[in-house]
Amino acid sequence: MSSPELFAVLMAGGSGTRFWPASRRAKPKQFLRLAGKRSLIQATWDRLAGLVPPENVLVVAGEAHADLVRKHLPRLPSGNLLCEPVGRNTTPCIAWAACEIERRAPRSVQVVLPSDHVIHPPKRFRELLRLSAEAAAAEDVLVTLGVRPSSPATGFGYIEQGEPAGAGLFRVARFVEKPERKRAEEFLASGRFLWNAGIFVWSTASILKALGEFTPQTLAGARAIVASGVKDSYAALESQPIDRSVLERAHNVRVVPVDFEWSDVGSWEALAEFGPGRAEVVSVESSNCIAWTEQDEVVALLGVRDLVVVHAGKVTLVCPRERAQDVRALVAAMEQRDKRFV
């Protein structure tokens, strides 16, 4: 059997506030160089090299960020950028991309992935995607990648790994939404649970079939947009994550436990995993701080510990590392005070 054509869908619609003040409404996290010299979306693009040809990479992003996408991914064909008039979570995004890919190559397989994760090494990532794509080409399955938990994190959905289903895949016993701490500790101890990384592999036919079964209105809306080229109706599509709309309900979901390093880079705190942060730091009697600045800036620390210190776009942020996930409270306060900085 010859391999079916492989497409990739980069979901770049995120507009989170957890990397404020570096991330702004006009420049969300995926466009930041948080870990290395390339932005997260560029690193995601790079990671697909050799697996998916550029002409088969689609990016779904907010209209406000279209220029940024073009700037960060100059080799992306212009017709491969799907601009959402408004964000509607992952289900309409995936449905739209699936219909567009169906139009081009109905017998293809797709990998669908966030554009703002950090993964290492890329080679192993591609190997597991290839393995998953082969399974998805051979069988009507929806494959999701599962990350072996390294801590009882409460910020992820969990997947309970079921019976082996051949070629490195496993059945899914159940999906569990973000758990309480105690439950997360049990999941970690059991060894049977994986983090839902939000990276999916399926044939175009399989995802269209599942969407048709579980969320037919969204699929019909997406088909209409692709057929007409008019996307006014996008805002009317139901805003739902694909986990909720399809994966938790479908019986043909498979999980591939992955052994590459993975981070969703969920807050400034996560930056500690990638070294001391992107800042020149001068430090006296200080320890365990995370610093990040624009280029050619310096952070000077004296007698402090466990702080996040960021300077970006005329804003200086200081908070304890353990409060990094609450930065959104500052964004909300700033929203009231001076929208220029939001």
Next chain:
Amino acid sequence: MSSPELFAVLMAGGSGTRFWPASRRAKPKQFLRLAGKRSLIQATWDRLAGLVPPENVLVVAGEAHADLVRKHLPRLPSGNLLCEPVGRNTTPCIAWAACEIERRAPRSVQVVLPSDHVIHPPKRFRELLRLSAEAAAAEDVLVTLGVRPSSPATGFGYIEQGEPAGAGLFRVARFVEKPERKRAEEFLASGRFLWNAGIFVWSTASILKALGEFTPQTLAGARAIVASGVKDSYAALESQPIDRSVLERAHNVRVVPVDFEWSDVGSWEALAEFGPGRAEVVSVESSNCIAWTEQDEVVALLGVRDLVVVHAGKVTLVCPRERAQDVRALVAAMEQRDKRFV
């Protein structure tokens, strides 16, 4: 008796590091707008308005800062800027200015003052200088202004107030160098001690006479510089504070206890006295921090307290308020790392 002509000498040779990163070698504290819209040296100039005419104001500053002085004080006559080739503390500075003023008006009275203090209200400041100047015109005395202590500060020299000497002046029982904490507490409790504010009033004749008695070589050197216009020999003058060289040894020193608000703005910590600092601050669950930035910048604080947060010249400083006086340690570390930021 007609009032003698009044001169002012602004000592602007300071090059401290305690306001780093806002202050730099190229732009010391006196040129910063730490408390209000005018730099400290501009506020010092403003404060003399109506007391000393601009043509009688002399500024002594380092050669490297001559352009900054001209920019901050555009009404300063060019011949009134005395540029030190090197800093030699206050004795050579005062001797040089005294000789220059002697050349212009030997029967004059001078006020000699630092250019980097904060004083309020200016009206009361001028009243007490005028009172001191009248005393200095009438009698061969060296008048120093003494600030009633508000805390057992260990960073100032103290003056023990002696017997009344007419017209608001007192004799000086003794000068005490910066005391230990316990001793400072005793001074505060006694009610007899004043902080030495480093603001002096004397007739040109009286200071020249005292310099001739206690530090004749420095006086001779200063006279030679004024006579020749060549200041190569300035570096050879003994580096000493005027308190040490003259005031602690002279028997005609008088002190005027002052009742205006005064601060030498000795560290970022001192900024708390003047309000929340010059920064737009957005704060969530944070308290008691001092923030300072360049214009149109914001400081965002989440879950922190008692911190100093400064952003200036591409450097972000974070330290506890109680460590603010140790910022020089960071400057020393920076000196080793990247001199661009020193």
